[in-house]
Amino acid sequence: MKLCSRYHRRACWKAEDDVSVLAAYTKPFLGPAWRNGKVQKSVRFYDEREWRFVPNLQQAEPLFLPLARYSKKSKRNALHERFKKRSSLPIPPGDIQYLILPYDPDEALVLKLHDFLKKIYNRRNAVLVTTTIITNNCIQGDV
Secondary structure, eight states, rough: OOOOOOGGGGHHHHHHHHHHHHHHOOOOSSSEEEEEEEEEEEEEEGGGGOOOOOOOOOOOOOSSOHHHHHHHHHHHHHHHHHHHHHOOOOOOOOOOEEEESSSSOOHHHHHHHHHHHHHSSSSHHHHHHTTTTHHHHHHHOOO
């Protein structure tokens, strides 16, 4: 942005927005990862199986926060809440075939998951999605 003349600012802002959106769809091949407040070194991100969802932005809305604002938890949470309210990715309950858990869940975990699902779906659909739970132990036993 520093090199932009007054006449080219709009084009520079557009280019900056395009680069931000491109960056949102990318991830490092290998590097450190911060999980649960700890740094894990040499994580192979290409091994992860994940969906990449980038919300549509409104005019002049940031996709990324500057480091100074990102470091403030309240600013970060405010941006997450704004995206959550406006840009959540709806998944119809009929599209969910399995919720695969790494271990056999105890009753408390299933109830916690069910409470979470009730925030997303109505009671009936939350129960239907809860019935899709399957565990690695169960899959290994079937093989």
